[in-house]
Amino acid sequence: MKAALLAIGDEITGGITTDTNSAFVAEQIRAVGVEPVAFFAAPDDPDAILRAFQRALEEADVAISTGGLGPTADDLTTACVARLASLPLHEDEPSLRAIETRFRERGLEPTANNRKQALFPEGSTVLPNPIGTAPGFVTPVDGKHVICLPGVPREMRLLVKESVVPWLASRNPEERFASRIFSVFGLAEAALDELLVGVVSPDEARLAFRAAFPRLQTRVTVRGAPGDDLEARLDALEERVRERLGHHVYATGDAGMEDTVGKLLREHGQTLAVAESCTGGLIGHRITDVPGSSTYFLLGVVSYSNEAKQQLLGVSPQTLAAHGAVSTQTAEEMAAGVRRVSGAALGLATTGIAGPGGGTAEKPVGTVCIALAWEGEVWSHRYELGARSRDWVKGMTAQLALDRVRRHLLQTSTV
Amino acid sequence: MKAALLAIGDEITGGITTDTNSAFVAEQIRAVGVEPVAFFAAPDDPDAILRAFQRALEEADVAISTGGLGPTADDLTTACVARLASLPLHEDEPSLRAIETRFRERGLEPTANNRKQALFPEGSTVLPNPIGTAPGFVTPVDGKHVICLPGVPREMRLLVKESVVPWLASRNPEERFASRIFSVFGLAEAALDELLVGVVSPDEARLAFRAAFPRLQTRVTVRGAPGDDLEARLDALEERVRERLGHHVYATGDAGMEDTVGKLLREHGQTLAVAESCTGGLIGHRITDVPGSSTYFLLGVVSYSNEAKQQLLGVSPQTLAAHGAVSTQTAEEMAAGVRRVSGAALGLATTGIAGPGGGTAEKPVGTVCIALAWEGEVWSHRYELGARSRDWVKGMTAQLALDRVRRHLLQTSTV
Numbered sequence: 083m084k085a086a087l088l089a090i091g092d093e094i095t096g097g098i099t100t101d102t103n104s105a106f107v108a109e110q111i112r113a114v115g116v117e118p119v120a121f122f123a124a125p126d127d128p129d130a131i132l133r134a135f136q137r138a139l140e141e142a143d144v145a146i147s148t149g150g151l152g153p154t155a156d157d158l159t160t161a162c163v164a165r166l167a168s169l170p171l172h173e174d175e176p177s178l179r180a181i182e183t184r185f186r187e188r189g190l191e192p193t194a195n196n197r198k199q200a201l202f203p204e205g206s207t208v209l210p211n212p213i214g215t216a217p218g219f220v221t222p223v224d225g226k227h228v229i230c231l232p233g234v235p236r237e238m239r240l241l242v243k244e245s246v247v248p249w250l251a252s253r254n255p256e257e258r259f260a261s262r263i264f265s266v267f268g269l270a271e272a273a274l275d276e277l278l279v280g281v282v283s284p285d286e287a288r289l290a291f292r293a294a295f296p297r298l299q300t301r302v303t304v305r306g307a308p309g310d311d312l313e314a315r316l317d318a319l320e321e322r323v324r325e326r327l328g329h330h331v332y333a334t335g336d337a338g339m340e341d342t343v344g345k346l347l348r349e350h351g352q353t354l355a356v357a358e359s360c361t362g363g364l365i366g367h368r369i370t371d372v373p374g375s376s377t378y379f380l381l382g383v384v385s386y387s388n389e390a391k392q393q394l395l396g397v398s399p400q401t402l403a404a405h406g407a408v409s410t411q412t413a414e415e416m417a418a419g420v421r422r423v424s425g426a427a428l429g430l431a432t433t434g435i436a437g438p439g440g441g442t443a444e445k446p447v448g449t450v451c452i453a454l455a456w457e458g459e460v461w462s463h464r465y466e467l468g469a470r471s472r473d474w475v476k477g478m479t480a481q482l483a484l485d486r487v488r489r490h491l492l493q494t495s496t497v
Numbered sequence: 498m499k500a501a502l503l504a505i506g507d508e509i510t511g512g513i514t515t516d517t518n519s520a521f522v523a524e525q526i527r528a529v530g531v532e533p534v535a536f537f538a539a540p541d542d543p544d545a546i547l548r549a550f551q552r553a554l555e556e557a558d559v560a561i562s563t564g565g566l567g568p569t570a571d572d573l574t575t576a577c578v579a580r581l582a583s584l585p586l587h588e589d590e591p592s593l594r595a596i597e598t599r600f601r602e603r604g605l606e607p608t609a610n611n612r613k614q615a616l617f618p619e620g621s622t623v624l625p626n627p628i629g630t631a632p633g634f635v636t637p638v639d640g641k642h643v644i645c646l647p648g649v650p651r652e653m654r655l656l657v658k659e660s661v662v663p664w665l666a667s668r669n670p671e672e673r674f675a676s677r678i679f680s681v682f683g684l685a686e687a688a689l690d691e692l693l694v695g696v697v698s699p700d701e702a703r704l705a706f707r708a709a710f711p712r713l714q715t716r717v718t719v720r721g722a723p724g725d726d727l728e729a730r731l732d733a734l735e736e737r738v739r740e741r742l743g744h745h746v747y748a749t750g751d752a753g754m755e756d757t758v759g760k761l762l763r764e765h766g767q768t769l770a771v772a773e774s775c776t777g778g779l780i781g782h783r784i785t786d787v788p789g790s791s792t793y794f795l796l797g798v799v800s801y802s803n804e805a806k807q808q809l810l811g812v813s814p815q816t817l818a819a820h821g822a823v824s825t826q827t828a829e830e831m832a833a834g835v836r837r838v839s840g841a842a843l844g845l846a847t848t849g850i851a852g853p854g855g856g857t858a859e860k861p862v863g864t865v866c867i868a869l870a871w872e873g874e875v876w877s878h879r880y881e882l883g884a885r886s887r888d889w890v891k892g893m894t895a896q897l898a899l900d901r902v903r904r905h906l907l908q909t910s911t912v
Contacts, residue, residue, distance in 0.1 A: 092705045095533045097523030099707060100515060108512025118510050121538030137552055154690040154706060195687045290513045362785025366778025366799040373853055373887055382799025384781040390796045438788055472788055
């Protein structure tokens with residue numbers, strides 16, 4: 083089965099928003115053996131949208147669109163699909179009630195515009211949207227199908243996983259794909275590619291790489307018929323991949339370093355506190371993105387000023403004067419200080435120059451010091467990350483710091 | 498003049514890589530009055546690429562492709578354009594010499610594959626690529642044009658700026674576009690749309706909306722001839738938009754709330770410290786994403802535990818016992834505490850239940866308290882944001898808290 087994907091909206095063709103939805107849909111549907119063969123994007127113009135749907139159905143058995151299901155006047159997808167299929171619009175009672183309930187829960191009344199989101203081409207199957215006001219739908223068109231999804235990525239992703247993928251799988255009985263993702267840190271993409279040469283032959287699996295800073299992933303995909311034990315084949319491949327990449331693999335699946343660190347802290351029954359200077363709260367933010375992190379994360383201090391470093395963390399004025407705020411010495415005192423103040427088992431600290439200003443010849447932008455303190459010991463390191471963007475320096479420092487906690491816990495592992 | 502954009506490569510349609518090139522090209526060409534009217538993406542398949550070019554030229558005066566100009570067998574763009582235009586391929590001497598020079602400089606010999614990158618459809622204009630081996634080219638096709646660019650973003654961007662934009666500007670003397678973006682908070686998308694009804698007529702400008710949580714933006718676009726004062730028209734429209742939306746507009750342009758808060762803090766010569774519980778460092782992270790924030794951001798404390806709230810911020814055990822950690826009373830003491838400890842003019846605090854666990858009947862997931870303390874005074878509020886995802890609750894709480902600082906500074910404005 084072939085699919086063509088269609089992103090709708092002026093913000094896409096106008097260059098305001100990058101269409102990330104189509105790549106997500108493509109990746110998900112491949113897993114159930116549906117081949118994405120073309121992408122289209124059209125502005126909020128009914129004729130352009132109609133032509134895009136017609137072309138999508140020329141290329142494929144199913145056209146999957148994202149966007150244009152909102153309540154506003156420039157949301158035209160539903161009307162265009164009705165025109166494409168020559169079907170009248172029909173109000174769906176359950177969808178209308180769901181929209182009304184959502185608004186009432188927030189003490190609001192739906193507007194006439196919102197009622198529009200309960201209209202679908204007659205004969206469509208509605209795909210409920212439990213987290214937004216725009217349901218998706220499937221409409222048959224001349225023996226093929228159009229599937230329309232909301233453009234909000236969070237809602238689109240939920241509908242793809244819960245409705246679209248099962249619907250496609252049930253109509254595509256011949257082929258199955260299975261994939262496994264490995265999340266990697268500490269290797270460049272080209273180095274990862276070279277390390278895996280010969281580990282997986284093209285006959286047994288397909289390898290793909292994806293760099294979504296600060297994450298680097300490799301995906302292994304195997305292909306078979308329904309009933310084949312694709313998971314067993316992936317298990318065997320995983321063993322070989324992990325043997326080659328070692329601790330560079332920090333997780334199986336699309337996980338953040340914070341997930342792995344959280345899992346290890348729980349397993350080891352340890353707690354963590356963080357003193358952040360150049361990362362500005364990003365490490366605390368990432369750690370607390372993990373549900374249940376309050377059981378192991380005790381305290382974060384964003385000590386942007388020297389006063390805060392001294393007063394709250396007990397960094398000595400002599401250290402600051404002799405070595406500066408950006409030094410391994412200061413980082414070590416910050417790590418030990420936040421550990422002491424919080425009573426955590428581990429104290430992690432970052433200090434550095436995120437830029438664009440503040441660099442000197444001796445400590446250029448991208449100079450970063452990371453320290454980790456534990457019972458009676460402290461580790462620290464100075465990195466020269468280079469004068470990249472402020473975001474990049476913050477993001478890479480946070481990743482390096484979290485990775486240090488991971489490697490520390492793996493080394494001290496008695497499990 | 499209209500343009501259709503075409504991204505070529507299996508990695509795009511396979512969902513491995515997100516096509517960010519087309520959005521870049523779209524944004525750049527709009528500035529010289531070229532309207533991007535459709536996007537297409539095709540896999541590394543010659544028939545699919547040919548159909549995509551044909552469709553692109555049905556939609557537009559010029560088709561601009563990215564990708565498929567590399568040296569390998571799956572790089573098919575040039576051959577497809579030659580077929581589309583019914584032109585033979587012709588070796589371009591200067592391009593061949595440039596490729597040979599690039600290789601020699603690195604002590605390598607170009608392969609036969611690399612010579613392929615010096616072949617172009619006869620009559621094409623070559624667009625030199627000083628930073629890579631794949632030049633771009635412009636080929637006339639039946640009174641229209643095809644422009645082919647390499648897919649490597651860095652090379653593509655250079656060619657767009659140095660070759661494509663000047664080429665298009667010289668051929669599009671009639672039209673110019675200008676846009677202005679307004680960043681909005683405190684209104685749902687449908688409410689924003691309704692508020693703007695009648696403020697801007699479709700004849701004078703086009704409105705587009707974009708929700709990229711927690712940002713909501715509206716973009717106003719006007720159209721005219723070269724020499725028209727489009728900025729003056731945008732100024733007049735801005736006055737009407739701002740009159741209608743008031744303080745819901747927090748910035749002109751694609752700005753974060755943290756940019757506006759930083760700007761206001763500088764203007765008012767004030768400093769800020771933050772005590773975060775449920776936001777876990779996100780507010781500090783966002784504030785410190787702004788270059789130069791160290792001049793006004795003094796301290797962040799991520800007081801995830803009650804001990805931290807008491808010890809570092811001086812929240813009283815009685816308050817915690819009587820009202821709980823998630824209460825306006827605790828938030829107020831956190832805000833006053835972080836202000837006192839840091840010596841900042843403003844102390845901001847958040848405490849809440851981000852979920853998915855931790856909710857009770859009285860304080861369900863999504864219950865959030867925000868407080869702001871300043872000289873002799875403190876403001877606080879309890880919000881019921883609803884049991885959405887953990888990310889969403891953190892993101893919305895951070896946005897509400899930063900917006901509170903903004904509104905406070907606007908109210909106390911003496912400027």
